[in-house]
Amino acid sequence: MDCNPNDTDDKILLATITLMTKKGIKATTTRAIAVEAGVNEVTLFRHFGNKAGLMKAAVEKFSNVPSMTKAFKEKITWDLEKDLLAFCEAYHDVLTINQDVIIISFKEVDVLPELEQEIAKIPRQLKILLVEYFNAMQEKGKMISTNTEAQAMNFIWMNFGFFISRARFGDNVTELTSDEMIKNCVQLFARGLTP
Amino acid sequence: MDCNPNDTDDKILLATITLMTKKGIKATTTRAIAVEAGVNEVTLFRHFGNKAGLMKAAVEKFSNVPSMTKAFKEKITWDLEKDLLAFCEAYHDVLTINQDVIIISFKEVDVLPELEQEIAKIPRQLKILLVEYFNAMQEKGKMISTNTEAQAMNFIWMNFGFFISRARFGDNVTELTSDEMIKNCVQLFARGLTP
DNA sequence: AAGTTATGCAAGCAGGTACTTACTTATATA
DNA sequence: TATATAAGTAAGTACCTGCTTGCATAACTT
Numbered sequence: 105m106d107c108n109p110n111d112t113d114d115k116i117l118l119a120t121i122t123l124m125t126k127k128g129i130k131a132t133t134t135r136a137i138a139v140e141a142g143v144n145e146v147t148l149f150r151h152f153g154n155k156a157g158l159m160k161a162a163v164e165k166f167s168n169v170p171s172m173t174k175a176f177k178e179k180i181t182w183d184l185e186k187d188l189l190a191f192c193e194a195y196h197d198v199l200t201i202n203q204d205v206i207i208i209s210f211k212e213v214d215v216l217p218e219l220e221q222e223i224a225k226i227p228r229q230l231k232i233l234l235v236e237y238f239n240a241m242q243e244k245g246k247m248i249s250t251n252t253e254a255q256a257m258n259f260i261w262m263n264f265g266f267f268i269s270r271a272r273f274g275d276n277v278t279e280l281t282s283d284e285m286i287k288n289c290v291q292l293f294a295r296g297l298t299p
Numbered sequence: 300m301d302c303n304p305n306d307t308d309d310k311i312l313l314a315t316i317t318l319m320t321k322k323g324i325k326a327t328t329t330r331a332i333a334v335e336a337g338v339n340e341v342t343l344f345r346h347f348g349n350k351a352g353l354m355k356a357a358v359e360k361f362s363n364v365p366s367m368t369k370a371f372k373e374k375i376t377w378d379l380e381k382d383l384l385a386f387c388e389a390y391h392d393v394l395t396i397n398q399d400v401i402i403i404s405f406k407e408v409d410v411l412p413e414l415e416q417e418i419a420k421i422p423r424q425l426k427i428l429l430v431e432y433f434n435a436m437q438e439k440g441k442m443i444s445t446n447t448e449a450q451a452m453n454f455i456w457m458n459f460g461f462f463i464s465r466a467r468f469g470d471n472v473t474e475l476t477s478d479e480m481i482k483n484c485v486q487l488f489a490r491g492l493t494p
Numbered sequence: 495a496a497g498t499t500a501t502g503c504a505a506g507c508a509g510g511t512a513c514t515t516a517c518t519t520a521t522a523t524a
Numbered sequence: 525t526a527t528a529t530a531a532g533t534a535a536g537t538a539c540c541t542g543c544t545t546g547c548a549t550a551a552c553t554t
Contacts, residue, residue: 255483
């Protein structure tokens, strides 16, 4: 993640991820990467063998799929609104850190199926975490009787929809900020799911 | 939209949209389209001039961005749950009909900026419609005081997030059906926004 | 029957792209 | 100072892809 503008490898991988995200793999030429990185084209091949090696290295460098599970369970306060806010912010952070890689995984399902699997771990993990949490809250009598998996997914979908719309359409549809979105999202779920 | 398997134009455009959606514009070759369509490659050029013409024609044929505004205002019952369900189902229909084109617009922002604008009309229209509806409901005392634009966007983002996740990850993350999603989405908003 | 129209087929051209090779230049280290 | 290491330069090869041309064939129209 740390990118030293004097390090050749870093310059190359940054240029690669940037162009991949913008144009897609097929439309990103090794020449264009070399120019963007301010490096000779041969250097790419000397460092990474071939184009596929380059792409792989770039994706690895710029993806960071953490295990949200452990750290989170400790922070739980059993106050629905507070906890949802924490989940929300953490999810947004992960999405933001992995923004480029997520967009690439969307564009290149056909050619990078392993990446899709890797990225799918993010919602899968969060879903498990939320369902466990919702079930516990129900037992405590702090949440209405509802389909916890469906509500967990609704939470994920809402935030993912926001993220991906923002990444593509920008503020073309609405000028709501990320903070306003999170605030209203949490309020909705808290009010909708509290007994 | 109606595709006659005996009509050459239809066969070509169907093959084009299919491959474009799967592989992206750059990776979709005219040779591959010809094979998929069961047609000679020259025929493509005779019918549509060049590759760009082909892509344009395919996108036009398979996109259908309706004006949801008029028809809907008449169907409103001023029962939050019923109306949200109607909005939800209508939105899902529009997304499904335009699925391929939406995926393409995501992949090809760089090369088809006009398409992005066209697709952005869908959420923009729905947002306006929902905000108007929510404001009216508030005046009737049938909705809590809240940021109506934020809640309208939350509704859109949740459904869009569902749609796009389903289109990419399939049931990789959850096996919830579309119907279950809609049901729980509507319940959440109805309970969260009713006074 | 004659002609128009739609399509197939074979070949090829021009430009681009991934990748290679051989040689030179600069920098850092010993 | 001598040597190893990293990078630049120039040229070229093999393949792919969009697109064209010329001709053959079948079907439909008048």
